[in-house]
Amino acid sequence: MSRPEDFIRAQTRIGRPGLVPELRLHLATELAPLWRATQRELDDLDLPPPYWAFSWPGGQALTRLVLDQPHWVAGKKVLDFAAGSGLSGIAAALRRARRVVAAEIDPYAAAAIALNADLNGVRVEVDSHDLVGRRDLGFDVVLAGDVCYEKPMAERVFAWFQELAADGVTVLMGDPGRAYLPGRHLVETARYQVRTSTDLEDRDMRETVVWRIDNKA
Numbered sequence: 001m002s003r004p005e006d007f008i009r010a011q012t013r014i015g016r017p018g019l020v021p022e023l024r025l026h027l028a029t030e031l032a033p034l035w036r037a038t039q040r041e042l043d044d045l046d047l048p049p050p051y052w053a054f055s056w057p058g059g060q061a062l063t064r065l066v067l068d069q070p071h072w073v074a075g076k077k078v079l080d081f082a083a084g085s086g087l088s089g090i091a092a093a094l095r096r097a098r099r100v101v102a103a104e105i106d107p108y109a110a111a112a113i114a115l116n117a118d119l120n121g122v123r124v125e126v127d128s129h130d131l132v133g134r135r136d137l138g139f140d141v142v143l144a145g146d147v148c149y150e151k152p153m154a155e156r157v158f159a160w161f162q163e164l165a166a167d168g169v170t171v172l173m174g175d176p177g178r179a180y181l182p183g184r185h186l187v188e189t190a191r192y193q194v195r196t197s198t199d200l201e202d203r204d205m206r207e208t209v210v211w212r213i214d215n216k217a
C-alpha cells in the first residue's frame, strides 16, 4: 500500500473550488475512478470513502464567509471540525487566525489537509482525535462544513456545538439543507448558491447557508 501522501498526489489534480477560487486543493476530477482506487487501496483497512477529495457545498459556503468577513477568525483560535480537505481552516489561516487546528478522524484526510495547507502557503495543525464532547479545548471559533449528512453524527455533533456555544464559543456551520440539520437554535449568517457535481449531489446547484449556533439555546 502506498503512503497516503503518494496516493493523494496520484489520484487527484490541483483545482480551485467554484465558490472559493482563491484556494488550491488536491481534488478528485471524477468520482468513480478515485472511489475504485480507494477501494482497492483500502481493501483490508476499515477506512471511509474519500470525502477529503471534494469540497462540499457546506464547506465552500463557510470558506466564502471566512474569506469575505475575516473578523470571524482574525486573531482567534480556530478549530475546523470534520475538515475534509481542510478548506475552511486554510481560509482561516489566510485571514490571520492566531492558530488553526483541523480535526479529522480519517488519516487520508489528515494527509490531504497537510498537503493542501502547504499548497496555499499556510500552517494548519491536524488533530486526528475524535474531539466531539470536549469542552476544554480553548478555541474561540469552531467551523464545521457539511456535518449533517448522517443522523448519529449530526445529533452527536450538534449537541456538542450547543454546549460550546453556551460556553461562549462562536460555532459556524455551513449546510446545504442536509436531512439531519436541526431545525432550531440556528441563526442565518450568510447564504450562497454553490455549484456542485451531480456525481455527488442530486442537483448541480445547492443553496447553502452558514448558520451560527444560537448561544442562548
Ligand SMILES: C[S@@+](CC[C@H](N)C(=O)[O-])C[C@H]1O[C@@H](n2cnc3c(N)ncnc32)[C@H](O)[C@@H]1O
Residues within 6 Å of the ligand: 048, 051, 052, 054, 055, 056, 057, 058, 059, 060, 081, 082, 083, 084, 085, 086, 087, 103, 104, 105, 106, 109, 129, 130, 131, 132, 144, 145, 146, 147, 149, 153
Ligand atoms: C462531508 S465531509 C465535509 C468535509 C469539509 N468540511 C467540507 O465541507 O468539504 C465530512 C467529514 O467529516 C469527517 N468526520 C466525521 N466524523 C468526524 C469526527 N468525529 N471528527 C472529525 N472528523 C469527522 C469525515 O472524515 C469527513 O471527512
